[in-house]
Amino acid sequence: MSHRAPVGAPSARSAARAAPPLLFRPLTPSRWPDLVRLFGPRGASGGCWCMYWRRKRSEYVRGKGAGNRAAFRKVVRAGELPGLLAYDGLRPVAWCAVAPRAAYPGLANSRILAPVDERQVWSISCFYVQRDYRRAGVTVPLLRAAVDHVKQRGGCVVEGYPIDPGPSPFPSAFAWTGLASAFRKAGFKEVARRSATRPIMRIRIA
Numbered sequence: 001m002s003h004r005a006p007v008g009a010p011s012a013r014s015a016a017r018a019a020p021p022l023l024f025r026p027l028t029p030s031r032w033p034d035l036v037r038l039f040g041p042r043g044a045s046g047g048c049w050c051m052y053w054r055r056k057r058s059e060y061v062r063g064k065g066a067g068n069r070a071a072f073r074k075v076v077r078a079g080e081l082p083g084l085l086a087y088d089g090l091r092p093v094a095w096c097a098v099a100p101r102a103a104y105p106g107l108a109n110s111r112i113l114a115p116v117d118e119r120q121v122w123s124i125s126c127f128y129v130q131r132d133y134r135r136a137g138v139t140v141p142l143l144r145a146a147v148d149h150v151k152q153r154g155g156c157v158v159e160g161y162p163i164d165p166g167p168s169p170f171p172s173a174f175a176w177t178g179l180a181s182a183f184r185k186a187g188f189k190e191v192a193r194r195s196a197t198r199p200i201m202r203i204r205i206a
Contacts, residue, residue, distance in 0.1 A: 022094075022138065023087040024145035029077050034085055038092040043069055044128040045176060050083070050097050053104035053125050060106075084149055086142055094138045095128040098146045101159065112194045113161050121202070122150045124160040126176050139178060143186035151205045159202045160188060166197070 027035055043049040047064030049072045055063065063071060075082055082103070086094035101123040107113050124146055129138050143160075150158050164180035180190075180199055188201040 022141060024084050024142065024149075025087065026081040026149060027076055027083050027085055027095075028081065029079070031085060032073060032076055034087075034092040035076075035095065038085070038095060038130060039128065044095070050095070050126060050128075053106035053123075055106070057106070057109075081149075081153075084142065084145055086138060086145075088133070093130045093133045094142055095126075096142045096146050097125045097127075098122060098149060098158070099125070100155075107161075112198050113200065114194075116159075116192045116200055116202075119157050120155075121157040121159045122155045124158060124178070127178050128176065139182040140185045143178070143182060143188075147186070147203055147205065156205050157202055158188075158205065159191075159200060161198065161200060164197050164199050 025031065038044075039049065043065060047066075047068055049068035051060055051063065051068040051072050054060075054075070055068070055071065060068065072082075080099065080103070082099050083095060083097040085092050086096075099122065101107060101115070101121050104123055104125055107123065107125070108115070124143065127139060127142070147158050160178055160183050162178040162180040162183050163175050180201065183201045186203070188203045190199045191202045192200040194200075
């Protein structure tokens with residue numbers, strides 16, 4: 001399965017050169033080297049390796065770096081398809097984690113992000129975008145590809161937990177759960193807000 005979507009040219013490119021369409025593909029064992037290439041030696045963010053919501057907090061902290069990498073690789077090897085990689089040609093440039101909410105026990109322990117209702121939802125839990133592609137319009141098509149991915153796997157509701165900073169500037173590097181503005185552009189609607197800056201947003205799949 002793959003998805004293509006055009007995006008604006010990233011900052012590192014010449015303004016005269018149009019960026020090619022991005023290709024979105026699920027993370028499979030064969031694509032693990034591409035994730036490693038994208039995340040780099042720090043595992044995307046201080047040794048996270050996209051395990052922040054998947055592990056008990058004590059396990060996550062102890063596992064920063066090699067431990068979290070090994071834990072996430074085990075998830076991938078099991079065939080779970082825990083998210084999507086975005087490619088510019090052959091280069092992996094962005095990541096979106098998406099899985100059934102039950103795969104993220106850390107969400108259940110969050111007062112702000114506790115379940116809204118009893119619906120079986122899929123959760124978009126985090127993003128990582130390569131530095132040159134930030135603020136280049138990658139997130140919205142990545143969100144749409146994630147919704148399509150969930151649809152093809154039989155899901156009916158997709159949920160996200162973005163930051164909504166309002167008019168205040170917010171560094172894109174810290175918006176690892178996404179920005180509410182991008183979710184709105186992708187068709188998500190706010191369904192709960194237990195914190196001024198952390199809405200829960202959903203989209204229903206027809």
